[in-house]
Amino acid sequence: MSSLSLAPRRLRWAVADTLVLTGRALDHWARQPAQVMVGLLFPVLLVLMFGYLFGGAMSVPGGGDYREFLLPGMFAMTMVFGVEASYAAVATDTARGVTDRFRSLPMARSAVVTGRAAADLVNSAAGLVVMLACGAAVGWRWHHGAAAAAAAVGLLLLLRLALIWVGIHLALVLRRPESVMVLQILVWPVGFTSNAFVAPESMPGWLAALAQWNPLSATVAACRELFGNPGWGGDSFAAQHAVILAVAWPLLLTAVFLPLSVRRYRRLSR
Template sequence: MTVMDSVAPPAPPRTAAARLRWALADGWTITHRDLAHRARRPGQVVVELLFPVMIVLMFAYLFGGGMAIPGGGDYREFLMPGMFAMTMVFGVEATFTAVSADAAKGVTDRFRSMPMAPSAVVTGRCAADMLNSALGLAVMIACGLAVGWRWHHGLGPALAAVGLLLLLRFALLWTGVYLGLAIRNPEAVMAVQILVWPLGFLSNTFASPATMPGWLGAVVEWNPMSATVAATRELFGNPGWGGGSWAAQQAPLLALAWPLLLIAVFFPLSVRRYRTLDR
């Protein structure tokens, strides 16, 4: 037996406070690792930030002239809350790819062999993605201001709207983490896109649910993204589609309930899946 073999790993902390500090410290280590990887790929970061800006410019200046908003209102102010939400939703593919690539390459197994907090890898990954998401949302808000979008109900409601957008992103990140750990194949990102793109486009971002067939309009109104878009339009004071259904009238409530439900389901699933990767 070598000296290295005789060194036992440190025992996990026993008190709840010590375990929390342990988890936070290990989670920050993983967060720092993921951010360092992104810093080494500035070109990819720039493309990720500018792609949604290009979509905004296309819709605002190419299609905006042909769009009519119920009750009047500026199309660009109508558009931007939906684009903010789509930016939060479409980042799930990047989360899935990063998590599944680590799992496929054995990086995740290496982490699991270390004396780390069991939740550190998944929470660290989500923390890094949330920081990137906050940066992306800031770029989109700057883009919106540049094309004429404004909020009209004061700073407090505007910050609440930003909080709802980041909450949606946080909830969907756990979905991406779980799928990445479950599939463990970065090339399967197309399967994730098949799930994400309907979530983004079967929403009230571009079209009113009232103009759709009854069953499809109901699906759109109960879409978690639609709830966030409707709630943020209301908080920003931007024009929206309105609607008399319960889902349309209770959009702020659903904008909180849907993400919390997704977190309650996929956070424990992600941690459990991480613990049982080799089974």
């Protein structure tokens, strides 16, 4: 049988195995509702803290409601912080030998990482729904219609998908759950060195350039634009083409880290 005739069968096999492993991850979460609830409520706590504790001291560029300015940044920050959960799940499976058992089964090699990515994306979508509801409860609104709002949500999930692959790859490289602290050291500066809370123009020149071209900044600026919420503005290329960059950055990260993750998984025993 030729390789061309085998390709559809291999694809169906890979999709079926991916669905099985996605279901495995979702079943684990169903058995640990407390852990899931903590993960969903932590971003809500951040919204309440920033919106009510610090909101009175913050000024919105050009005027407007601070919470409408804040929430798109918080949505994107939640997508970034989720990379730690992806890392911890894959690293734990690797450290406990679960990944090795998967490798001994007659299953598609890519299914382990794609199944994890799919499950994490479902979990992130649920978390984003909670965040949207929380935002609506504290006064946040979108103003450019349902289609633009759906596009903004799509950009947020696209960023999350790209960062899932980053987390999976790092987990397969480091293989130690306790090394999540290393990832936190990387994630927090990326999150706060952006336009989510502070205008890049207020930063030193070199740091402002990093903030403007930060993938998170592109998603935040694009979401503010699509939701019709106030933003920092600016006349730089990154500020004027935020939607394009909010698509380009995640696609680039996915194109790099998805194949690296699959390749690293296949070479775990070497």
